[in-house]
Amino acid sequence: MSLHPLISQLTDAEKATLCTGASFWDLNGVARLGIEGISVADGPHGLRRQEGGEADHLGTADSLPATCFPTASGLASSFDPELLARIGAALAVEARAVGVGVLLGPGVNMKRTPLCGRNFEYFSEDPYLAGELGAAVVNGLQDNGIGASVKHFAANNQEDHRITVSAEVDERTLREIYLPAFETIVRKAQPWTIMCSYNRLNGTYTSEHRWLLTEVLREEWGFQGLVVSDWLAVNDRAAGIAAGLDLEMPTSPDGPARVLAALESGDLDRADLDLAASRVLTLIDRAHASHGPAVVDVDVHHELAREAARRSAVLLHNDGALPLAATGAPIVVVGPFATVPRYQGAGSSRVVPTRLDNALDALRTALPDRRIDYFPRYDLVTAAAAAEAAEVIVFAGLPEDAESEGFDRTVIDLPADQLELLELLRRRNGRLTVVVQAGSAVTLPFADHADAILFAWLGGQAGGAAIADLLSGAHSPTGKLAETFPTDLRHTPAHTAFPGDGLTVDYREGIFIGYRWYETRGLPVTFPFGHGLTYTTFEYSDLEVTVEGDTATARFTIANTGDIAADEIAQVYIADPESEFARPIHELKGFTRTHLAPGESRRLSIELNRRAFAYWHPVKGDWHVEAGEFIVQVGASSADIRLAQTIRLDGDALRRRLTPGSPAGAWLADPDYGPPLRAVLSRAAGGLVGLLLDNPETNPGRYRMLQSIPLDRLGRTGVECDIAAIQEIITAATAPAPV
Incomplete structure (x- = not known):
């Protein structure tokens, strides 16, 4: 990101002040340069604009009347991005009418447990659904001149101990469950702000987590906006700025002084402060540029x-x-x-x-x-x-x-x-x-x-x-x-x-x-994910899945076979029955909501991109599509699958780094060293290994045992094989690359 053109005109004190809230709901400007600050306000399902001396974080003090929409947990059950975009637009009008520039929402944390006290503010237990709906809200807000603040980034899935607890989460789980909704919103909607959470993630406060706030959010996903703290979530201000936390909220009496002291001591790099202050100025510019007059029609809302x-x-x-x-x-x-x-x-x-x-x-x-x-x-x-x-x-x-x-x-x-x-x-x-x-x-x-x-x-x-x-x-x-x-x-x-x-x-x-x-x-569950009835009935038919590379398109027909007009929400799940790593039975990767009159039918189409088939490979450290079969399922709920078709994808080539102790199966799967190793083992005296390699179905248990043995120990298992020839292959594969 290039620096804001006014950064060179600011003093260090002005930069530090910009990066700290002016009050509970207001951002600082730079009076000397005629830059006015902006106001922010809760919340995700309705505006909580507090004026005068009343300001609080707990929702106990009064606020201006505003339309209270259903909470996110309810809106998610609509499976209706178009509806959520309209709600975002309505929230934007109400915010503009009272001088608010950024609305603090939506919340897209996952529902790890039904006990979370704040689950009503969050969309779903499914990251795909939460991401699609969250992006719709953000686009509705920002297309109408009000910035969004997507929260709480990340792994803030409980209220008890939320300020002190460290969520211990492995990277695959983060990548597949707790980060994707944020990623989808960044890529589809570019929110003006992201709000970091209170908690620590694997020992580090999210407000100081460079991997989270900079390496993943900005460098991988391409986030261009500002990162703001949750209210009172800052632990070490200088460490936060260095990690990618731009704005501390609310106001902090000694916040600017702490920033200046860190700058003076060398604990904070001036370039990091310049970048944070630039992002605050850019946010202020965006809010002022799009903040036209607005009239709220309370009846329409x-x-x-x-x-x-x-x-x-x-x-x-x-x-x-x-x-x-x-x-x-x-x-x-x-x-x-x-x-x-x-x-x-x-x-x-x-x-x-x-x-x-x-x-x-x-x-x-x-x-x-x-x-x-x-x-x-x-x-x-x-x-x-x-x-x-x-x-x-x-x-x-x-x-x-x-x-x-x-x-x-x-x-x-x-x-x-x-x-x-x-x-x-x-x-x-x-x-x-x-x-x-x-x-x-x-x-x-x-x-x-x-x-x-x-x-x-x-x-x-x-x-x-x-x-x-x-x-x-x-x-x-x-x-x-x-x-x-x-x-x-x-x-x-x-x-x-x-x-x-x-x-x-x-x-x-x-x-x-x-x-x-x-x-x-x-x-057993009482009611499964995706379940819901209407006053009519629907019939699913004629699934056709076409594949292009590692993407697919699912086409199918839904007919209203009852006597009442209604909407049906069809869901597309992907199953990977033969994965190298443990995967769920299936995962939601598409949905569509369609209105049908009695007797009406409609042909529907859902695109399935590469990520629909991928999982985070812990060894590769990236998204990976396995070669082989996948099942595309279309259903009325996760437990009510009406149509299914098996497809085959070429997937990604996975080249593992081989060591002498790598299992024989990994060596045999290598495109370069597998064939010569197979030839060596097939020549083994007695022919047992060769028989297993050529006909694994004759004794699948022994074949699996053979695959699991580290290659450098194979000759010590009693299996007769050419140890010297195996060692030559190991040496060739593990030799340092020429300089």
Whole structure:
């Protein structure tokens, strides 16, 4: 990156001041040169603009009213990048209207465990889905003049001990699970800023992690923007600047002085400070250049929030209970969330909504010809009333203090009083529908006896009306789960290693999180990743996969075979059944959402790039596509695969560095030294080795044993072979290259 043209005119003190926040939400400018600072604000699903003297990180102080959209965990279940781009655009308009230049979001951390208190702010357990949706939000924001701040980079997957803990993660796991969403967003959207996290990564604070902030983020991925700290996340300011952390937030009374002292002592290179200050100036320029006037239409944005909540809700189960009939017997609605909805989580993302719908009022409006009785409590009085009703709708969910920034959950169960009521209602004869409002996966022990379950997530300010739209049949549910719903906390991937001891947390499950874990281990789940029903049915057919090099295109047909118009979300998974290294059963690598009228069919196409087939090779230190067979699967969920086709890719040639102790199998696979070694071994007295090499199927066990023996020890195993000839091959292969 070239330096900003004004850098040469700045004093060291001005540069140091630029690299430190001016206040809780504001960046410094350079008054001497007429450069005004800019303002930033939370948050990922709605603007939290605080004015006057009120400013806080915990979401307790008041803020200006703004549209509260569904949280990221819900939006992810829409599988709808176009919708998220529109939400990003709406957020940009609201930010511009109150003088904000950068919105602090989206959050794209992976859901390593359903216990993370901040899961409602994150999209998914799947990095491909999170990256595609995150890029859509960023493009929506930045195409409309507001910078994004993609967070929290990286491996910030818990709230307990988040400021002190070191996430111990091997590189393959980082590359395949915890970094790809950020990489996708950088490559597809070039966010103006990336926010580094609080935690340490393999012992080093991410705010001081040069490999992360410079070598990977900038040099590999080509990031051109600014890196900002999470609020109060800076440990060593000089080390941070040297590593690639440009801006410390919020204001720090001695921040500039610490930078100048490090410059004076030689602990900080002036070139690093110049680069950081240049990036701050560039961000300020971008914000001022695109910050035109904006007028917010709160009604239009509220309708967008309602649409988003509808498209995000997931119909998990339906045994004919939904949609509700327009006429009929009285309906009993139970639970406080019917009138006081759970619509967002707690912490820095908390929004003061412009208005707030509730489901009970909206349902009465949607069904004017049906009597709807309401009981707010989960108690025996309610149970007695509900026992006599033909139709009961229980609004369940997690209380607000269960899902928050700053701490993690300890259980994934719904509150006991809700579960007790639902158990009492098990033995009734009428229909039971359960509407769940929560920001992350919970156990659903009533799944086998409820007639319908609608998971509404934290649906934002219009979530109540959206629920009524879906229950009444005005719209069909179309969302699909962006995270797996386990049956038991003990089955979850990080159960024995979460949240660590406060100093370290070992990501011992590696790449196997979410559906990758459950399906590879054969563990039962209540509802799988990608699952979601509609009020119609869809048929998949005619899969055709064409291959070009190490890329492919999957084409298939979906038909609406029911009587109601709805959207279907088709998912494409890739399986690598014969990998050298352990890989999941399959991985999501494409999806598409399409609207179909009754009887309508459509031919769909999904491109699969090279990375769709690759894994991070720990020896090669790069992405690697194996030569051989892959299975392209098309499904309605990760567990409901409708179509599959096997293809063959040429893959990458992998040349391993050979040593005398390399196994015989590695030597035999080498294109240069394998053929002469095979010839030597085939001449072995007795012919056993030659027989195994020529016909491994005669004794596959012994063949594998032969392959595993270090070549320089082969002659000492009792197998007769020409040791001298083998040594000549070893010498030729390991000789130093000529200078």
